[in-house]
Amino acid sequence: MQEYVLIFRHEDGQAVASPEQMQEWMKQTMDWIGTIAAKNKFVSGTGLPFEEAKVVKATDKGLMVTNGPFGDIKETLGGYIIVKADSVEEAVEFAKGSPVLQGIGNSVEVRKIASGDGIH
């Protein structure tokens, strides 16, 4: 069993939602996580608020701190969950259920977490 992080990227991270849309989003996310948790394969996760987001960038003039991740970056990071899976294919199957993917252009990146046990 290996841990994978599923990273959500949104094309339009600043869309303002109505309370009903918020409810729908919350329900879908909870249902999705619920199905993974039911298999005992959900580890943890969180959303990443855009509010007060900053980007520290190395430039030839030194470190630059900007309000971000807006502007030239088209996709923004909306959150992530960590799951346990027997294979990357299983992790991909989990990713496919993410409600993030209802938005065209949005994506879920599946990355293996280095476990440090020297086995993988």
Place this chain on the structure above:
Amino acid sequence: MASIKQDTAQLVPHLFRTEFRKITTHLCHLYGLEYLGEAEDIASETFLAALESWPYKGIPPNPAAWLYRVAKNKAMNRLEQKATRRKVEAQLPAVELEDIPYPEAEGDQLRMLFAICHPALSKETQVTMALRILGGFGLDEIASALFISKETIQKRLYRGRETLKEQGIVLEMPIGIALQERLLQKGIIQKQRRN
């Protein structure tokens, strides 16, 4: 488990209707009505924060208390400095955030109703502000209910807040004759006829 599911099915819209106005009016009560715009922003962001957390970590046992705590922290970070500077300049007593617990905000809401229905504001602005701030309705909902564009709603809310600031309107119940006049204007009471 089934009952929890039922309770959470409409949790966000329910909380939005009941807590948005409480958070907004309470922050105005603490910091002053000139921070109405910021208070609304903080209330909205508080709900977004819930969305970033609850689906992953579970819905907290007392969702309303969770919202208040987050709103309070946001206000501390964003408004405390500004408001303290203003209060020092005006020689007003400093705000103690823990002084007034949220459930006592009912009176604040009546004061807010009087503030946003101040005669300095047009009737249209009064209705729009009441729907937004006390009704907790979204801009889209207000726009479709009043058959006007979202941009017009935004402009109205902005101008309304500016007018409140310019006129120095505070979160206060009118008393005595002032109260009578306000109620007369709204047709809530009628002039008594002497026989």
